[in-house]
Amino acid sequence: MKTVKAYAAFEAEKPLGPYDLERRSVGAKDVEIEILYCGVCHSDIHTARNEWGGSTMYPVVPGHEIVGKVTAVGQEVSKFKVGDTVGVGCMVDSCQKCQNCEADLEQFCENGMSGTYNSYLQDKKTITYGGYSSSIVVTENFVLSVSDKLPLEGVAPLLCAGITTYSPLRHWNVKKGDKVAVVGLGGLGHMAVKLASAMGAEVTMLSRSPEKAKDADSLGAHHFELTTDPKNMKRLKGSYDIIIDTVSASHDYSAYLNLLRTDGVMVLLGVPPTPEQIHATSLIFGRKSLAGSLIGGIKETQEMLDFCAEHGIVSDVEVIPIDKINEAYERTIAGDVHYRFVIDMASLKK
Amino acid sequence: MKTVKAYAAFEAEKPLGPYDLERRSVGAKDVEIEILYCGVCHSDIHTARNEWGGSTMYPVVPGHEIVGKVTAVGQEVSKFKVGDTVGVGCMVDSCQKCQNCEADLEQFCENGMSGTYNSYLQDKKTITYGGYSSSIVVTENFVLSVSDKLPLEGVAPLLCAGITTYSPLRHWNVKKGDKVAVVGLGGLGHMAVKLASAMGAEVTMLSRSPEKAKDADSLGAHHFELTTDPKNMKRLKGSYDIIIDTVSASHDYSAYLNLLRTDGVMVLLGVPPTPEQIHATSLIFGRKSLAGSLIGGIKETQEMLDFCAEHGIVSDVEVIPIDKINEAYERTIAGDVHYRFVIDMASLKK
Numbered sequence: 001m002k003t004v005k006a007y008a009a010f011e012a013e014k015p016l017g018p019y020d021l022e023r024r025s026v027g028a029k030d031v032e033i034e035i036l037y038c039g040v041c042h043s044d045i046h047t048a049r050n051e052w053g054g055s056t057m058y059p060v061v062p063g064h065e066i067v068g069k070v071t072a073v074g075q076e077v078s079k080f081k082v083g084d085t086v087g088v089g090c091m092v093d094s095c096q097k098c099q100n101c102e103a104d105l106e107q108f109c110e111n112g113m114s115g116t117y118n119s120y121l122q123d124k125k126t127i128t129y130g131g132y133s134s135s136i137v138v139t140e141n142f143v144l145s146v147s148d149k150l151p152l153e154g155v156a157p158l159l160c161a162g163i164t165t166y167s168p169l170r171h172w173n174v175k176k177g178d179k180v181a182v183v184g185l186g187g188l189g190h191m192a193v194k195l196a197s198a199m200g201a202e203v204t205m206l207s208r209s210p211e212k213a214k215d216a217d218s219l220g221a222h223h224f225e226l227t228t229d230p231k232n233m234k235r236l237k238g239s240y241d242i243i244i245d246t247v248s249a250s251h252d253y254s255a256y257l258n259l260l261r262t263d264g265v266m267v268l269l270g271v272p273p274t275p276e277q278i279h280a281t282s283l284i285f286g287r288k289s290l291a292g293s294l295i296g297g298i299k300e301t302q303e304m305l306d307f308c309a310e311h312g313i314v315s316d317v318e319v320i321p322i323d324k325i326n327e328a329y330e331r332t333i334a335g336d337v338h339y340r341f342v343i344d345m346a347s348l349k350k
Numbered sequence: 351m352k353t354v355k356a357y358a359a360f361e362a363e364k365p366l367g368p369y370d371l372e373r374r375s376v377g378a379k380d381v382e383i384e385i386l387y388c389g390v391c392h393s394d395i396h397t398a399r400n401e402w403g404g405s406t407m408y409p410v411v412p413g414h415e416i417v418g419k420v421t422a423v424g425q426e427v428s429k430f431k432v433g434d435t436v437g438v439g440c441m442v443d444s445c446q447k448c449q450n451c452e453a454d455l456e457q458f459c460e461n462g463m464s465g466t467y468n469s470y471l472q473d474k475k476t477i478t479y480g481g482y483s484s485s486i487v488v489t490e491n492f493v494l495s496v497s498d499k500l501p502l503e504g505v506a507p508l509l510c511a512g513i514t515t516y517s518p519l520r521h522w523n524v525k526k527g528d529k530v531a532v533v534g535l536g537g538l539g540h541m542a543v544k545l546a547s548a549m550g551a552e553v554t555m556l557s558r559s560p561e562k563a564k565d566a567d568s569l570g571a572h573h574f575e576l577t578t579d580p581k582n583m584k585r586l587k588g589s590y591d592i593i594i595d596t597v598s599a600s601h602d603y604s605a606y607l608n609l610l611r612t613d614g615v616m617v618l619l620g621v622p623p624t625p626e627q628i629h630a631t632s633l634i635f636g637r638k639s640l641a642g643s644l645i646g647g648i649k650e651t652q653e654m655l656d657f658c659a660e661h662g663i664v665s666d667v668e669v670i671p672i673d674k675i676n677e678a679y680e681r682t683i684a685g686d687v688h689y690r691f692v693i694d695m696a697s698l699k700k
Contacts, residue, residue: 171637254625277627284619292635
């Protein structure tokens, strides 16, 4: 056991603060990582504040968009060596033997994947602590290789926001010339625009906010359409092959389904607080699908990181020191970030 | 013009009655068909009674599950000759040049397909009249070839109930060993069970009514599961590759989505009267899809008829004379039919 520094939430209503954390030793298949950057995902806030059905186990150390350097490896580790640049995303382990794990879909592990924080390791008793920390130990199969070609602070959010948008674009086979619409321009939405554009799609940002048009353009969107204008929504009927819906606020699915072509699919990545209504005819006419997608498997996450390195894609980030984390939470909730806060973990040592 | 005998509805509240109908002449590309049998679809009732948003144009002659013999062909007709056994389904024409028509998806014709009744021909002014009639004239591209190997009264419902269930099973690539669940054992449901079984799938009937177990078994279902038993529903979590949902009454989509495997799809064929609620998490966990499907294209309808001839599949029917049609409507609404009424059109001549 070793003591590391971390920022943790101790109660739902209190701000996060510094904490000395006992961390597991480096096992034979483990990789020890000094964390350089950790992105701030909206899930961190929900968990820190116990907003997901009382599931938070305090103290909780959030953070699952982790980039760092390998500082030690166990004797059986073959993929990584000390000094390598690596990443860790939303998962740190899974059973690795069920049908879904065998199919490289560890996020749907039938025995329950181990989330990077506020979860249990596969022993089902050791609680996991995330990336708002000076270091982390992860079994090598859940450690990703990161190219040094890209600025590492911009790579961190790829580990969650990047793979969450990359995976559905790949699964539903987005290719050159396809018409992709993205709903919601936040941490997920801005990555969906960049990735779909890099895949050769014709990308439209659908938004309620005219002031987002300029940003959409600079991110690589080919079109910007206001969804608040009924004339627009009528004109756009039957336009898109796929709609990536990143919105977590309540909204009308049917209005967007109407914009799909025959055989089009709308993929939900965000979780509105309450169920939405859907009429069967919205799907029956045009043989449309409403689907969901959750992060992505480890193999696909590596593929995504390699794709981003090849195409020079990173997240647009605002780097903060760890002691600004509570302020960053407030600004994230207010939508006042373009488009992801990333903690410079060097600030934790000071 | 020629006068034919038909049964029509004249007002929403009044029973259907006999009618002399002026029918269009046989054009160069038309096929004239003497109708032998016509199935009774629930849509017929909704239309006769003007239950679809006031869209019924009286007098209306329902019926879109038509089997008959060719009695005349236009000079440019090449696919059919007098004496051929043929069928007509839910469509009698479409623009035949839009992207969807080119893709053999005439049911989604961008310029509007011509429904077999209570619709307009492509001239957008000639009203169409359906199969409760001694004969019908249809452009040859919308006439299907019917094998004489099967009892024709059982073939009639294939033209709507058959293709409506065959098309999604094919589109979502159901194959040997796949686990298919069918919700609702009526006109559509009983065809879904027969067709999925013939495709080699392991078929489960999901029902609220224990008395349907015996029928499900005789139709070819391998399993019968009561959906009213919470223990059952828990045990069946993650079981099925595809769920064919034929129910038109209000029901909880999420309870069924929970029974899908990773990447599973639930296909809606029925239209509940009001929108249903759906929570994004029902789709996100397991990357599931909720989709819809509408009849099928002409090419696929022919493929379905050929498949049924090859596998000896027909609908289970109760044959009635035309003057029992109003009683048949009441019994259809009450669910008192196994599983489709079919009108013997010879009774119209008496």
